[in-house]
Amino acid sequence: MITISLDSTIPIHDQLVGEFRRLIAEGRLKVGDELPPVRQLAADLGVNLNTVARAYRELTEAGLMSSGRGRGTVLISTVERKGQAQLEARKRVETSIANALADAKIAGLSLAMIEAIVEKQFEKYWKSM
Amino acid sequence: MITISLDSTIPIHDQLVGEFRRLIAEGRLKVGDELPPVRQLAADLGVNLNTVARAYRELTEAGLMSSGRGRGTVLISTVERKGQAQLEARKRVETSIANALADAKIAGLSLAMIEAIVEKQFEKYWKSM
DNA sequence: CCAAAAGTATCAAAGAATGATACATTGATT
């Protein structure tokens, strides 16, 4: 369900945050669902428990999860509409899309193929709504 | 023409590579165009010349630029269709798009707004072709 | 009430990014 790349240049905790946000956006994680304990997920992935804990902390600070000693970590929201966060999100998404499309174009992918990729992702997140 | 954020979590040399790839994809950098000397761009941006040099080196290793002492750095290609690079690019683009859309959805952006953002970027790169 | 399980805190170690400085090569000017 969660996959990471140990030899990627992007930090593991960032990858983990991305994976969980993906699961949330896909609707495969619902409010009330419990996340695996940090030790268990860390062991499964072969990383340190602090790395997983950091990901959980960032998700918690984003208002998506709630963590507590002994209690575990649970999803409490699937959206973070924190006031002006939407404006920042807009810019962030814009540059992410721009970078991805530039990457694709320079790699020589055809316009049709790129459109297919984008369409596929849209359907993944908004098909059943 | 090139803008970076000094307090972003993403490394400056990565930002620079992204900026140049964007300029290439937009068609604002053409084959034969010379890039600014590392010292000049570094001074303009307020960073170390090694940071710029590293970005140039990565772009050179990608087959897009050609650098040499005394000569400077020049754009030699706008595409890198290195055999199996397209397959890797496909995956990379797919996860980039997935992450961006998940980010947007969780931030509470409307589907219409996200579609507008994506459409705008497509036009930027493929309008005049 | 106790023990197991969970997240948290602290500190060390490893690695990456950035900076300071010196070097080597090219090209233009004379």
Place this chain on the structure above:
DNA sequence: AATCAATGTATCATTCTTTGATACTTTTGG
């Protein structure tokens, strides 16, 4: 041809980030 300025490159130090090892605290279940 000689020289010099301009350019990328190499080397090393420094700072910051990430990751790891370990101990601590809190909750829950029996």
